[in-house]
Amino acid sequence: MGKVKTLDDLRKLKDELKSKTSLRDKSEHPESMVQIKVAMATCCIASGSRETINYLADELEKRNIEAVVTQTGCMGYCYAEPTIEVTLPGKEPIIFGYVDEKKADEIIEKYIRNGELVEGIIPMNYKNIEDTTK
Amino acid sequence: MSEYKIHALVCGGTGCRASESDKVIENLQTEIQKQGLSDFAQVIKTGCFGFCEKGPIVKLIPDNTFYTQVKPGDAREIVEEHIVKGRKVERLLYTAPDSDEKVSDSKSMNFYKKQIRIALRNCGIINPEDIGEYIARDGYEALGKVITSMTPEGAIKLIKDSGLRGRGGGGFPTGLKWELTRKVESDVKYVVCNADEGDPGAFMDRSILEGDPHTVLEAMAINGYCTGASHGLIYIRAEYPLAIERLKIAIKQAREFGFLGDNIFGTDFCFDVEMRYGAGAFVCGEETALIHSMEGNRGEPTLKPPFPSVEGYLKKPTNVNNVETYANIPVIINKGAEWFAAIGTEKSKGTKVFALAGKVNNVGLIEVPMGITLREVIFEIGGGIKEGKKFKAVQTGGPSGGCLVEKDLDTPIDYDNLIAAGSMMGSGGMIIMDEDDCMVDVAKYFLDFTVEESCGKCAPCRIGNKRLYELLDKITKGNGEQADIDRLINLGNVIKDTSLCGLGQSSPNPVLSTIRNFGHEYEAHIFDKKCPSGVCKALMIYEIVEENCVGCTACARACPVGAITGERKEVHKIDPTLCIKCGACEDRCKFNAVIVK
Ligand SMILES: Cc1cc2nc3c(=O)[nH]c(=O)nc-3n(C[C@H](O)[C@H](O)[C@H](O)COP(=O)(O)O)c2cc1C
Ligand code: SF4
Ligand code: FES
Numbered sequence: 001m002g003k004v005k006t007l008d009d010l011r012k013l014k015d016e017l018k019s020k021t022s023l024r025d026k027s028e029h030p031e032s033m034v035q036i037k038v039a040m041a042t043c044c045i046a047s048g049s050r051e052t053i054n055y056l057a058d059e060l061e062k063r064n065i066e067a068v069v070t071q072t073g074c075m076g077y078c079y080a081e082p083t084i085e086v087t088l089p090g091k092e093p094i095i096f097g098y099v100d101e102k103k104a105d106e107i108i109e110k111y112i113r114n115g116e117l118v119e120g121i122i123p124m125n126y127k128n129i130e131d132t133t134k
Numbered sequence: 135m136s137e138y139k140i141h142a143l144v145c146g147g148t149g150c151r152a153s154e155s156d157k158v159i160e161n162l163q164t165e166i167q168k169q170g171l172s173d174f175a176q177v178i179k180t181g182c183f184g185f186c187e188k189g190p191i192v193k194l195i196p197d198n199t200f201y202t203q204v205k206p207g208d209a210r211e212i213v214e215e216h217i218v219k220g221r222k223v224e225r226l227l228y229t230a231p232d233s234d235e236k237v238s239d240s241k242s243m244n245f246y247k248k249q250i251r252i253a254l255r256n257c258g259i260i261n262p263e264d265i266g267e268y269i270a271r272d273g274y275e276a277l278g279k280v281i282t283s284m285t286p287e288g289a290i291k292l293i294k295d296s297g298l299r300g301r302g303g304g305g306f307p308t309g310l311k312w313e314l315t316r317k318v319e320s321d322v323k324y325v326v327c328n329a330d331e332g333d334p335g336a337f338m339d340r341s342i343l344e345g346d347p348h349t350v351l352e353a354m355a356i357n358g359y360c361t362g363a364s365h366g367l368i369y370i371r372a373e374y375p376l377a378i379e380r381l382k383i384a385i386k387q388a389r390e391f392g393f394l395g396d397n398i399f400g401t402d403f404c405f406d407v408e409m410r411y412g413a414g415a416f417v418c419g420e421e422t423a424l425i426h427s428m429e430g431n432r433g434e435p436t437l438k439p440p441f442p443s444v445e446g447y448l449k450k451p452t453n454v455n456n457v458e459t460y461a462n463i464p465v466i467i468n469k470g471a472e473w474f475a476a477i478g479t480e481k482s483k484g485t486k487v488f489a490l491a492g493k494v495n496n497v498g499l500i501e502v503p504m505g506i507t508l509r510e511v512i513f514e515i516g517g518g519i520k521e522g523k524k525f526k527a528v529q530t531g532g533p534s535g536g537c538l539v540e541k542d543l544d545t546p547i548d549y550d551n552l553i554a555a556g557s558m559m560g561s562g563g564m565i566i567m568d569e570d571d572c573m574v575d576v577a578k579y580f581l582d583f584t585v586e587e588s589c590g591k592c593a594p595c596r597i598g599n600k601r602l603y604e605l606l607d608k609i610t611k612g613n614g615e616q617a618d619i620d621r622l623i624n625l626g627n628v629i630k631d632t633s634l635c636g637l638g639q640s641s642p643n644p645v646l647s648t649i650r651n652f653g654h655e656y657e658a659h660i661f662d663k664k665c666p667s668g669v670c671k672a673l674m675i676y677e678i679v680e681e682n683c684v685g686c687t688a689c690a691r692a693c694p695v696g697a698i699t700g701e702r703k704e705v706h707k708i709d710p711t712l713c714i715k716c717g718a719c720e721d722r723c724k725f726n727a728v729i730v731k
Contacts, residue, residue, distance in 0.1 A: 003390075004274070004278075005400040006400055014270060014272070022137075024195050024196075030196065040220035069196070071139075071140075071219075071220030073219060073220050
């Protein structure tokens with residue numbers, strides 16, 4: 001590592017390093033950004049939810065959308081896996097089923113960017129641990 | 135490579151390391167590897183979360199799940215359940231003391247809700263041994279800004295406008311101190327960081343140094359640029375090995391990146407930092423004593439003036455600031471004086487870090503805005519008094535402070551209000567006492583500390599505190615007399631008025647404030663020969679209630695000094711002159727016949 005000679009050098013360096021802590025920076029204010037929960041129980045992983053969570057997190061970052069992507073246990077809609085729950089700031093959470101990469105792309109572009117609903121919404125009928133243990 | 139989707143932050147502070155957090159880190163890493171998730175989840179060792187009593191702490195990001203008391207053996211379950219399947223490990227979640235319910239994430243914990251973290255902004259978030267993580271969170275930006283685009287006067291003005299006051303105890307305006315040092319003409323000047331931290335139970339400064347060492351280095355360099363100094367010295371007690379190690383790593387990295395050394399940010403400003411070790415004497419935290427200790431002389435205070443800003447280390451102008459004071463500087467530069475001045479009260483701006491200790495549910499390190507009330511700190515953040523007992527008093531300012539009581543609970547905390555209430559801010563120790571604490575005994579505890587730590591240079595402190603201690607000891611042993619209360623008050627005031635340094639000038643405060651607020655407890659000890667809280671052993675009398683005693687002889691057999699006599703099936707008796715008040719008889723009796731008066 002060479003020495004930092006100017007403030008611009010420092011800022012460039014910071015941009016390169018930003019990703020090291022950006023996940024932690026975001027998690028300090030989750031309510032102000034898009035929150036996505038991906039169901040990650042064994043059954044969901046088998047149907048591709050790990051690919052979905054990776055795709056979502058990387059694409060949102062690439063497309064410059066402030067979002068936190070967390071994982072959660074089985075949501076109980078095993079027939080529609082992989083399932084995700086999307087909460088836009090100030091809105092009620094919405095659950096989408098069969099979220100493969102193509103569907104995820106559509107959700108990002110239509111629902112997250114423009115608030116347009118897309119096909120595949122599942123009506124909510126569960127409580128998760130956050131609701132029961134608060 | 136794509137980014138990690140989960141960060142597991144594991145506390146690497148002194149408290150958590152003592153309960154094997156290093157091993158937790160190792161096991162988490164192994165388990166993550168076993169699951170083939172090394173690209174998905176990353177383990178990071180951080181500084182203190184402030185929740186040391188329930189350590190080791192593991193926090194999973196981004197959902198802020200807060201696991202407490204994690205053992206190395208729990209690593210597998212955390213990885214298999216939480217990281218692989220997204221299911222929280224419920225048994226490791228924090229339990230709220232008021233509702234007995236599990237709390238799923240740190241955002242919902244009362245402990246964190248009212249905190250504002252400025253000085254502790256990076257503690258428990260970044261890896262303190264990685265300068266890259268500090269830079270990623272605006273590190274060294276303030277230094278760069280100041281030396282490439284501001285004049286020293288301009289930067290000093292900014293600090294003055296922010297209203298920042300020294301966090302080491304005195305509360306002296308920081309910008310003003312820098313200006314005083316700047317104005318003194320000298321070829322060489324020094325910038326010192328006071329990391330002596332000697333208050334019993336205090337660990338604010340240690341946690342900052344362990345969790346975010348670069349912030350102190352950055353602020354010292356800014357101080358050097360503003361005051362015209364090119365040498366920095368950190369005076370730290372040798373009892374803080376982890377903080378020392380992290381500082382050494384930080385200094386090395388900062389030199390490699392060019393934030394310390396010659397021509398910083400391509401300018402002609404040069405600044406470097408060295409460490410000096412103290413042997414852990416309380417009085418060496420006093421700035422003149424600290425300077426003498428650094429010079430290799432005895433750690434004894436000298437009269438001020440001259441103030442260190444004028445004549446300090448090696449007789450050169452020396453700017454001494456506390457660790458926490460420094461930790462605020464980079465944020466103030468980056469966010470502006472107005473932003474900082476908007477937090478707090480009229481004359482005390484920003485936040486203060488406190489170490490909560492004693493009889494509260496959530497013991498730990500907290501950072502709160504000035505102006506918060508003691509009630510909010512103790513009952514909301516602290517989670518109330520342990521075991522549902524009744525609050526009695528809170529000691530702020532450590533051995534130099536005083537106790538505050540029920541009526542003070544709604545006073546907004548700031549430098550001036552605490553003094554008006556008869557205590558002081560001090561460095562941020564906060565010891566909470568409940569109905570079981572005897573206030574005479576508490577005063578005696580602090581005086582014992584002072585007597586031990588007095589450097590002995592001046593008579594009022596050396597002799598006076600010893601006499602205060604003896605009077606208190608006499609009262610707790612049941613030999614107090616009416617005139618003793620006046621003696622304590624008079625002597626206390628003389629010591630305060632005539633001692634040379636801040637130690638003696640404040641050491642009688644615990645005695646004077648307990649007399650003021652709990653005079654009746656002193657009177658009970660002196661006149662009734664009773665300790666109302668049942669703490670002072672010498673004043674307890676063990677007796678056998680005739681009606682309850684069946685003569686089983688269990689107590690007589692349990693007594694280690696043979697103070698109990700009586701025949702089988704006859705009422706027993708305790709000889710008070712032999713009794714050593716160990717309580718063995720009371721524990722043994724099945725008939726509730728032994729009572730304590
Ligand atoms: C007995 C005594 C002990 C002190 N201990 C400390 C200490 O441990 N740490 C500290 O920063 N200041 C301590 N101080 C205050 C220092 O003398 C000095 O005021 C302070 O370091 C200045 O920094 P600040 O303006 O940033 O608070 C102590 C003062 C006295 C009288
Ligand atoms: S007041 Fe106490 S500690 Fe301070 S110089 Fe006098 S003897 Fe030493
Ligand atoms: S040392 Fe781990 S929380 Fe304080």
